[in-house]
Amino acid sequence: MLISSDDRLSFEKSRPGRRGVDLPKERFCAADPLGNVPQNLKRQGPALFPEMSEPEVVRHFINLSRKNFSVDTHFYPLGSCTMKYNPKVNEWAARQEKFTALHPLQSQETTQGMLEILWGLEESLKEISGMDRFTMQPAAGAHGELTGMMLVRAYHASRGDAHRTKVLVPDSSHGTNPASAALLGYHVVEVKSNSHGCVDLEDLKRHLDEHVACLMLTNPNTLGLFEKNILEITRLVHEKGGLLYYDGANLNPLLGIARPGDMGFDIIHINLHKTFSTPHGGGGPGSGPVGVKKHLVPFLPSPLVGKTKDGYVWEKRSPQSVGRVKSFHGNIGVIIRAYAYLRSIGREGLRQVSEAAILNANYLRVKLKDTFCVAVNDPCLHEFVLNLSAFGAQGVHAGDIGKRLLDLGFHAPTVHFPLVVAEALMIEPTETETQETLDQFVSAMKQIAREIETDPAIVKNAPHTLPVRRPNDVLAARKPILSYRDMVREKVLAAEVAA
Amino acid sequence: MPYLSLTEEDKKAFLHQIGVRSFSELIASIPQSLRDPKVSIPEALSEPEVQGLITRLGGKNTTTKDFLSFLGAGSYEHFIPAALVEIISRQEFLTAYTPYQPEASQGTLQAIYEYQSLMTELTGLAVSNASHYDGATSLAEAALVALKHTDRSRVLVARSVHPHYRETIRTYLAGTPYVLEEFGFDAGGSFNRQEFLEKLDGNVAGVIFQTPNFFGVVEDLEGMSEKIRANGSVMILTGDPLSFAIFRTPGEWGADIAAGEGQPLGLPMSFGGPYLGYFVTSQALMRRIPGRLAGLTQDADGKRAFCLTLQAREQHIRRERAGSNICSNQALCALAACSYMTLLGKQGIREVAEINCDRASYLRSQISKLKNFEVETSQTIFNEFRVKSKKPFAKVEEKMKAWKIFPGVALQPFYPELKDQFLVCATETKSKEDLDRFVEALEKC
Numbered sequence: 001m002l003i004s005s006d007d008r009l010s011f012e013k014s015r016p017g018r019r020g021v022d023l024p025k026e027r028f029c030a031a032d033p034l035g036n037v038p039q040n041l042k043r044q045g046p047a048l049f050p051e052m053s054e055p056e057v058v059r060h061f062i063n064l065s066r067k068n069f070s071v072d073t074h075f076y077p078l079g080s081c082t083m084k085y086n087p088k089v090n091e092w093a094a095r096q097e098k099f100t101a102l103h104p105l106q107s108q109e110t111t112q113g114m115l116e117i118l119w120g121l122e123e124s125l126k127e128i129s130g131m132d133r134f135t136m137q138p139a140a141g142a143h144g145e146l147t148g149m150m151l152v153r154a155y156h157a158s159r160g161d162a163h164r165t166k167v168l169v170p171d172s173s174h175g176t177n178p179a180s181a182a183l184l185g186y187h188v189v190e191v192k193s194n195s196h197g198c199v200d201l202e203d204l205k206r207h208l209d210e211h212v213a214c215l216m217l218t219n220p221n222t223l224g225l226f227e228k229n230i231l232e233i234t235r236l237v238h239e240k241g242g243l244l245y246y247d248g249a250n251l252n253p254l255l256g257i258a259r260p261g262d263m264g265f266d267i268i269h270i271n272l273h274k275t276f277s278t279p280h281g282g283g284g285p286g287s288g289p290v291g292v293k294k295h296l297v298p299f300l301p302s303p304l305v306g307k308t309k310d311g312y313v314w315e316k317r318s319p320q321s322v323g324r325v326k327s328f329h330g331n332i333g334v335i336i337r338a339y340a341y342l343r344s345i346g347r348e349g350l351r352q353v354s355e356a357a358i359l360n361a362n363y364l365r366v367k368l369k370d371t372f373c374v375a376v377n378d379p380c381l382h383e384f385v386l387n388l389s390a391f392g393a394q395g396v397h398a399g400d401i402g403k404r405l406l407d408l409g410f411h412a413p414t415v416h417f418p419l420v421v422a423e424a425l426m427i428e429p430t431e432t433e434t435q436e437t438l439d440q441f442v443s444a445m446k447q448i449a450r451e452i453e454t455d456p457a458i459v460k461n462a463p464h465t466l467p468v469r470r471p472n473d474v475l476a477a478r479k480p481i482l483s484y485r486d487m488v489r490e491k492v493l494a495a496e497v498a499a
Numbered sequence: 500m501p502y503l504s505l506t507e508e509d510k511k512a513f514l515h516q517i518g519v520r521s522f523s524e525l526i527a528s529i530p531q532s533l534r535d536p537k538v539s540i541p542e543a544l545s546e547p548e549v550q551g552l553i554t555r556l557g558g559k560n561t562t563t564k565d566f567l568s569f570l571g572a573g574s575y576e577h578f579i580p581a582a583l584v585e586i587i588s589r590q591e592f593l594t595a596y597t598p599y600q601p602e603a604s605q606g607t608l609q610a611i612y613e614y615q616s617l618m619t620e621l622t623g624l625a626v627s628n629a630s631h632y633d634g635a636t637s638l639a640e641a642a643l644v645a646l647k648h649t650d651r652s653r654v655l656v657a658r659s660v661h662p663h664y665r666e667t668i669r670t671y672l673a674g675t676p677y678v679l680e681e682f683g684f685d686a687g688g689s690f691n692r693q694e695f696l697e698k699l700d701g702n703v704a705g706v707i708f709q710t711p712n713f714f715g716v717v718e719d720l721e722g723m724s725e726k727i728r729a730n731g732s733v734m735i736l737t738g739d740p741l742s743f744a745i746f747r748t749p750g751e752w753g754a755d756i757a758a759g760e761g762q763p764l765g766l767p768m769s770f771g772g773p774y775l776g777y778f779v780t781s782q783a784l785m786r787r788i789p790g791r792l793a794g795l796t797q798d799a800d801g802k803r804a805f806c807l808t809l810q811a812r813e814q815h816i817r818r819e820r821a822g823s824n825i826c827s828n829q830a831l832c833a834l835a836a837c838s839y840m841t842l843l844g845k846q847g848i849r850e851v852a853e854i855n856c857d858r859a860s861y862l863r864s865q866i867s868k869l870k871n872f873e874v875e876t877s878q879t880i881f882n883e884f885r886v887k888s889k890k891p892f893a894k895v896e897e898k899m900k901a902w903k904i905f906p907g908v909a910l911q912p913f914y915p916e917l918k919d920q921f922l923v924c925a926t927e928t929k930s931k932e933d934l935d936r937f938v939e940a941l942e943k944c
Contacts, residue, residue, distance in 0.1 A: 007605075007609070007802070007803045009609070009612070009613055009616070010613055010841050011613075011616065014844075014845075018844070019843075019844050019846055019847055020580070020582070020841065020842035020843065020844055020847065021580050021842050021843050021844075021847050023847060023850045023851055023854060023927065024854060024927070026931075027854075027857045028857055028858060028861035028931050028934065029857050029860050029861045029864070032857075033856050033857055033860035034745060034853065034856060036879075037717075037746075037879050038719070038879070040719070040721055040747065041717055041719060041746055041747055041879055042745065042746060042747060043743065043744065043745055043746055043747055043748055043751065044747065044748075044751050045623075045751075046845060046849070047617075047620040047621050047743070047744060047845065047848060047849075048620050048845065049617060049620060049840055049841070049843070049844050049845040049848055050841055050844060050845070051844045051845050051846070052841065052842075052844060054580075054582055054842065057582060057586075057838070057841050057842050058582050058585065058586065060841070061586040061589070061610070061834075061838060061841075062586070062589060064605075064606035064607075064609055064610055065586075065589040065591035065592050065606050066591060066606065067604075067605040067606035067609075068591040068592065068595045068603065068604055068605070068606035068607055069591075069595060069596075069600070069603035069604065070590055070591045070592070070593070070594040070595040071590075071594035071595075072590035072591070072593075072594045073590075073591060074603075076596060078596060081596060083596060084502075085502055086593070086594050087501075087502055089546050089549055089550065091588075091593075092550065092553075093549070093550075093553045096553060096554070096557050097557075097562065097564055098554075098556075098557025098558065098560050098562055099557060099560070099769060099770065100767035100768070100769045101562035101563045101564045101576075101767065101768065102560055102562050102563070102768060102769065102770040103563055103568060103570040103574055103576070103768050103770070103905070104573075104574050104768065104770050104771030104772075105570055105572055105574070105908050106561075106563075106570065106770075106905065107896075110560065110561035110566075111560055111561075111770065112559040112560065113555075113556035113557055113558065113559030113560040114556075114560055114770055116556055116559065117556060120541075123540070124540040124541075127538045127539050127540050128538055128540065130536065139632035139633065139636065139772070139773070139829075140632065140825075140826065141826065142814070142824045142825055142826040143632060143636070145824065146824055150670065150673070150674075153673075153674045154673075154674070157674065169819075174815075175814040175815040175817075175818045175821070175826075176814050176815075176824050176826050178814075178818040178819035179814035179817070179818060179819060179821040179823070179824035180824040181819065182819035182820070182821070182824075183643075183823070183824050184674065184675070185674070185675055185676075188818075188819035225528065226526070226528040226529050228528040228529075228530065230530070230533075231530055231532070231533075255538075256535075256536070256538050257526060257529065257534065257535070258529050258533040258534055258536065259533070259536045259538075262533050262536055263533060277502070279593045279594045279831075280594065280595065280596050280597065281592070281593055281595070281829075281830050281831030281832075281834075282592055282593075282595040282596070282597065282598065282604070282607035282610075282830035282831060282834070283596070283597035283598065283607070283629070283791065283828050283830035284597075284630075284773075284828045284829045284830050284831065284832070285632075285772070285773030285829045285830075285831060285832055287773075301670070322670055322673065323666050323667070323669060323670035323673065324635070324663055324666040324667050324670055325636070325667060325670055325671075326632060326633055326635050326636055326663075326667060326772075327573060327633050327634055327635035327661065327663035327664065327667065327760070327771065327774075328573075328574065328633075328663065328770070328771025328772060329770060329771045329772070330771065330772055331772040331773040332769050332770040332771055332772050332773070333769050333772065333773050334772075334773060336553075340549055340553060342540060342541075343541060343543075343544050343549050343552060344500070344502075344543065344544060344546070344549050345500055345502070345543055346540065346541060346542045346543025346544065347538060347539070347540050347541065347542050347543070348542065348543055349500050349543050350538060350540070352500060352503060353500075353502075353503070355510075355522060356503050356504075356505050356510075358522075358525055358526065359505060359510060359513045359514070359517075359522070359525075360505070360513075362513070362517045362525055363513045363516060363517060365517075366516060366517050366518065367516075378528075379517075379519065379524065379525045379526075379527065379528075381525075381526070402600065403600075403602065406600065406602055406603050411596070411600065411603055412600050412603070417815075431502075431503055431505075432502050432503065432504060433504060434504040434505075435504075435505070435509055435513075461799070463602050466602040466603065466605075467602070467605050468601065468602055468605055468798040468802055468803075468804040469602060469798045469799045469800055469802075470602070470798055470799040471601045471602075471796050471797070471798045471804035471805065471806040472796045472797050472798065472799070472804075473601075473796065473806050473807075473808060473810075475796050475797065476794040476795070476796035476806050476808040477794070477808050477809055477810070477811070480626075480785065480792075480794050480808060480809060481794055481795040481796075482612075482615055482626050482627070482785075482792055482793070482794055482795075482808075483612075483615050483616040483619045483625075483626070483627065484613075484616035484620075485616065485619060485620075485625075486795075487795055
C-alpha cells in the first residue's frame, strides 16, 4: 500500500528509553542549579511525551504528510482561498539564516536589510492597492480585519463621533467580517444581495444613516463578480460619514487592473497567503497587512518602517496609534516570501497574473455551464459559484460532489458558501493551472454528474479511495476527545463498562 | 514568468471558447475610470537575480550567528533539530490548505491532534487548541475569554508580563467597556503580592501572571489560585513553555488558562515571526476556546479518524455571534512545535530545560563577580535574568560591538525606572567559552 494505513499516534509508538535527540552532557555550574530550587516551584509530575528514535519520528511525520492533499500534489479549485502555486524561491529566501537568525529587538543599524524588505513590500502594496500606508503587524486576514475595525473606531472617536455603532456587511460576506466587527462591540447589520450577488443599493440606502461606522465589502464579491456600482456605493457611505473597508481575500483578479484605493476604500487588508503566493501551511501562518488612506495613517499600529537619508528606521509612534496588535513586527517569514514573489513577477507580471486567473475561471465556467447551473452566468473574475440544488432530487448535496472529487484526484472546491446560493460550490482555479489540468477537472465534474444519474450512492458515499471516509463530526462534537489523555481515559472507561 | 502556464496561444483559444472577442469584455463590470491604473513597482527579476538580491539584503543584516547574542525577552535562540526542518519542509504539509476536508487532510489533523496532546502534557491543563498567532494575541484572547466567562469588566495583569503582551491586550480592549489594570513588582522583580490582593475585587474577570516573568524570575504563585478562584475570577498564566518541563506547570499552579508564546519550541527567531500562540485551558472552559480544535472520531467504516471539531464556536458558522473572529491558526508552526517535542521526547524536553537553567545560572554567577555590574535577579531563574550596569548601558552596547556581542535587551524603553538595566539570556546554544568570553568582555568595558 502506497499510503501507510498505520493510524497510531506518536504516543502509541513510544517505548521507554528511546530518544530522538542527544544533548550536551556537560554542566557548567558546580552544583545543580535546580538543587536549591524550592520544591513548590518545581514541576510535580513528568510530561508524558512519547519516546522515539529519530528515524521513527521522521517516518511518523513523513507518513502523515502523505495523507494530505497539497498544492504541490493536487489541484485545489478552492473558491476565495486562492490556492495558487507557492514558488520555491520564496521558500529559499525565507530560510536564509541572514533572516531567520535575526532577533526582533536588535538595533535598526544591524537589521537594515530586513527593514529594507519591510519598506519595499509596503511600497509595492501601496502601489498595487492605491492606499497610502500599511502596517505589517497583522498575522492573518481575520487579524487584519480586527485591526481595521480598531482603526474605524479610533477614527470616529478622534472626531468625537461616538454614536456610530453599526457596521454593515453584505449577506454574501466571509464569516470573519461580522465576527471581527462584533468583537469590537459593533452592531452588525446585514445588507441584502441582489440576484447578481451584488449589494442591493436600495437595501444599502435603507440601512445607511449617521449610525453607520463602516461598510465591509469584498470586491469582487464571493460570487466572483465585480460590484459594478462600487463608485456609487462608496460615495453613498462616505456621504453619511461612514468608512469603507475592503476585504482583500479576493484581490487576485485586480492586480494592475483596478485598485481598491481608487474605488474609494479607506482601509484594506491583504492576505499575503492568497494573492501573494505564500503557502497556507495547513492553516497558517498567514499574514494580513492593513493599508489605509492618509486620514487614517495616524491611527495605524506602531511602529512603522521609514526611509531616511541615513537608512531605514523604526518611526516614532504616532500619539493617535491604536497601539500594538501583536508582539514584535509581524509574520516576517511570510513577508519575505511575498517580497520575493513581487520582485519575481514585477510590474509587468501583475496584470499577467490577474488576466490568467480571470481567463482560467471563465474557461472553467463556460466548460461547466451546460452540465451544471452557474449561480450567475455572467463573465466572472477569478471565481464563480455553481448552484447544485438540482441534484437534490437524487439526494446529492454540494458537499458530496466535493467528496467525490477527492476520489478523482482534485481537492474539493469551497462548499456551501456563499450562504446566498443554495448548494453552493465555489470554484477558483487561479492563474497557475494549465489547460490540461482544467480539462481534467471538467471531465471529473462531468463524470460525477453522470454518476448522480446512474448510481448516486457512489457520490453520496464518497470518497472511496482515501485513508478515511466521512469522519463523524457530530460524534466528535458530542463527545470531544481532544488529546491522547482523553483517548486513554475513554478506552479505560469503555473497558470498565464492558466488564 | 515561470509560475504561469497559459501561453499566448492558450489565451487566444480561451477567449474564443469563452465566447468573447477580447479580454476587456470579461472585465466590463469594472468601471472604465478605475481601469488600468499606473502601478509603479520594480520590474521583474529572474530567479538568479532574486537570489542575488535576497543575498545582498541579507548581507546588510548582522545576525545572532554573526554576533554572540544574549538577547531574549520573548524571542529565544534555541537549537533546532535538523530532522524538524526536514519534516516541516515537506510540501504536503507546507502547501496544504486548512483541513476542512478531513479525508484529504488526515496528516495535518493528526499532527494538530498530537500537538494538542503534547501541549496538555507540557502545561498540565486539559484542552489545547490548534494554536494561535503568537504569545501576545493568545494572551489577549485569554483575557477576552475571562471577560465573557465571568461577565465582569476588569482584567488584572502583572507589570512583569511581557510589555508587548500587555500593550496588545490594551489595544484589543480599547474602546470597549473593559479595563486592563496592572499591579507592580518588587525590587527583585517578583510580582507585588500585596498590591495584587488589594486590587482583586468582585469586578475582576481574570488575572494574568507570567512565569518565568519578563525579568526571568520563576514566580512563587503559592496560594494565588485559591484566592482567585474564591473571588470567582479566571487565572491566566503565560510563560516560556520550555520552562514548564522543569518548573511548576500552569496546571499545577491551578491556572484555568495557559496562553503564551510557543516560539521556544523549535521555531527560529526570524525577526519576530511567524511564531506560535499556545492556548490551553481547563475542561470547564473547553467550549470557550477560540480558534480551531482537532478531535478524534470514527469514520463511516468505524476507522479512527481526526476532524476539526466544536466548530459551532467559530466565525464561519456563527458569524457575528462567534466568540472570536479567528480563522487561521499557525498550523505549520504547530507542526514544528509538535516535531520538536516528539524528537526531544520525555527525557530530552527535561534535559534541554535543565541545560538552559545551568547556562543562565552559570552566567549569572560569573557576572555577579564583576564590579561594574550588579545582578538584580537573585530568585530562581530559567534562562534569563536582569543586570544593572554602573555605566550607561548604551556605552556597554557600543563597546560590545568590538567583541561582536549583543549583550542583552535594554529595559529602560519598557520600564523607564530601570535605567541602565538589561535582560541577559543564555540558552543551550552557548558554550562555556561563549559565556566566559562575554564575562571577559563585560569586565573590560
